[in-house]
Amino acid sequence: MFFLENAEIVENDRVGDGLYELKCRAPQIAGKGEPGQFVHVEIKPHQDASASPLLRRPFSLYGTDAERGMISILYRIRGVGTSLLAEVGPGEYLSVLGPLGKGFTLSGAGSAVLLVGGGMGIAPLAYLADRLLESGCGVNVLYGAETARELVALEKLEQSGARCHVATMDGSRGHKGLVTDLLARMPAEKAADMIYSCGPSEMMAHVAQFAKERGIPGEVSLESNMACGVGVCLGCAVRLKAGDRDYAKVCSDGPVFPIDQVEFEAGEGGRK
Amino acid sequence: MNLEVDLGGIRLANPVVMASGTFGYGFGYEGLLNPNEVGAVITKATTREPWAGNPPPRIAETPCGMLNAIGLENPGIEVFLSKYLPRLRSSGAVVIVNIAGRALKEYVELASIIDKATGVAGIEINISCPNVELGGMQLGTAPRMVSEIVKAVKEETNLPVMPKLSPNVTDIVGIATAAECAGADAISMINTLQGMAVDIETKRPVLGNIFGGLSGPAIKPVALRMVYQVYRAVDIPILGGGGIMSAKDAIEFFLVGASAVSVGTGTFVNPRLAMEVKAGIEDYMERHGHTGLDEIIGAAVL
Incomplete structure (x- = not known):
């Protein structure tokens, strides 16, 4: 069950270099959305359809507030769509379709979970952390970015009570290097009952390997370009494992998949 | 006002049809757009056996358009009949089944199987998919081949048969007249431009x-031109589409000779598009004092 809402923008703030957090009023989506699900947003900032990209853009939910009827997304300017999205201001409206896709499995997460996020991949994980902490789960987060200024979800994560371990490529905060370097520092026994990850393909490949070695179940959130977002066009196909005959659809079979069902190959499109 | 239309023996309560491959099997947008609200649902192409489709990436956005290379991924006719058709039938939707294959034999088999199924209003023959190596467009770019397929399918079924034409041809009129002479009940056009x-x-x-x-x-002007040309050359009705994003676009298709219109890519942008198009057609007809679609079909053809 999903909804099409004409959502009033409440905030669309620059939170880092080329990074934005958008909050809008979409009460039906807010009431139904779950961590790992996404919204499909029409980019039409100036009522001039010909100047806007044709297709909607998918964004993982960064948070929902059912009481206030608000949802939020986190995004980086990467192309025409996100550039135009950054121009919309409070009081303007965007057509938002959602909540879409299969989110993270919340039940059975156990008492201690490990979240591993890189870049914008932190968005669905920060939302997930909120939910898990509410249910009394202990949450460790390994959070990586290029530089400290891009750790835009860190404050939210720390405020909600997650234990955060940070890595930046330039060393401006936390460990200097890859976020997956931090995996080696996890205790050998009982690192976590469950692992959730979202970020670059190479990062998730390491996380999947770690989960396999430690025998910890987990889930990853994949991304893909999409047309419909609801499973009818079959455009966001991804072959999860090299030998699979069939293609999974990121929008409707995912975007969240069991970590052991995905074979990550560095450099292959669609699995990042 | 009467929005009913007869598409070569397929009775439509309204002339807005969901294009194949853009509406799954009718329930992908459940709650937002139900299959019984639209004039007809043309199902995702069905082949004899399951097809896995093409490797990703399968889509790319372009200025005012998109490219797709899905490759006719589908679970095959058996799964379609057992899993998807019953629900679609019970919804009360008018169901047109799009069939595709790698050879004439497969189209014949599919037509024969679908003829025995209940709850199908017509068959759309996919001879225009540009994304498969064999079959698809290769079968739809020569008048002789189109004629052979239409005849062979017609022999297997009493259902109305409508080939979907490819725009990737030198002479669209030659293809359309070949289809008409072979017994096609209607013509669906256009498929995508390669x-x-x-x-x-x-x-x-x-x-x-x-x-x-x-x-x-991006392809609407090409589609309009081709519908215009074909309307002047054939007597069977045309299901026209290609880039319809609004009621205005749809009305343009009626004016150049379409008896019904198909919406496809536009649904991805606006899931309620079909219903907005239908309402907009009603407004237009009221504003112009028309009581039936026949008053606007082909009105701009000189």
Whole structure:
């Protein structure tokens, strides 16, 4: 069950270099959305359809507030769509379709979970952390970015009570290097009952390997370009494992998949 | 006001049809757009056996359009009949089944199987998919081949038969008249225009299949021109579409000779598009004092 809402923008703030957090009023989506699900947003900032990209853009939910009827997304300017999205201001409206896709499995997460996020991949994980902490789960987060200024979800994560371990490529905060370097520092026994990850393909490949070695179940959130977002066009196909005959659809079979069902190959499109 | 239309023996309560491959099996947008609200649902192409489709990436956005190279991924006719058709039938939707294959034999088998199924209003013959190696467009670019397929399918079924034509041809009129002479009950047009996209950073084609089919507002002028030409040449009704994003676009298709219109890519942008198009057609007809669609079909054809 999903909804099409004409959502009033409440905030669309620059939170880092080329990074934005958008909050809008979409009460039906807010009431139904779950961590790992996404919204499909029409980019039409100036009522001039010909100047806007044709297709909607998918964004993982960064948070929902059912009481206030608000949802939020986190995004980086990467192309025409996100550039135009950054121009919309409070009081303007965007057509938002959602909540879409299969989110993270919340039940059975156990008492201690490990979240591993890189870049914008932190968005669905920060939302997930909120939910898990509410249910009394202990949450460790390994959070990586290029530089400290891009750790835009860190404050939210720390405020909600997650234990955060940070890595930046330039060393401006936390460990200097890859976020997956931090995996080696996890205790050998009982690192976590469950692992959730979202970020670059190479990062998730390491996380999947770690989960396999430690025998910890987990889930990853994949991304893909999409047309419909609801499973009818079959455009966001991804072959999860090299030998699979069939293609999974990121929008409707995912975007969240069991970590052991995905074979990550560095450099292959669609699995990042 | 009467929005009913007869599409070669397929009775439509309203002339807005969901194009194949853009509405799944009728329930992908459940709650937002139900299959019984629209004039008809043309199902995702069905082949004899399951097809896995093309490797990703399968889509690329272009200015005012998109390329797709899905490759007719579908679970095959048996699964379609057992899993998808019953629910679609019980919804009360008018169901047109799009069939595709690698050879004439497969189209014949599919037509024969569908003829025995209940709850199908018509068959759309896919001889225009640009994204498969064999079958698809290769079967729809020569008048002789089109004629052979239409005749063979007609022999297997009493259902109305409507070939979907490819715009990737030298002479669309020759193809359409061949289809009409072979006994087609209606013509569906247009499928996507073959194109490609290039990634200048990786120096590679964007699509896994290299080539894809262009759809969306970018192709509307081509589709209008072709419907106009075919309307002047044939007497059977035309299901016209290609880049319809509004009621205004749809009305343009009626005016150049379409008896009904198909919406496709536009649904991805606006899931309620079909219903907005229907309402907009009603407004237009009221404003112009028309009481039936026949008063506007072909009105701009000189």
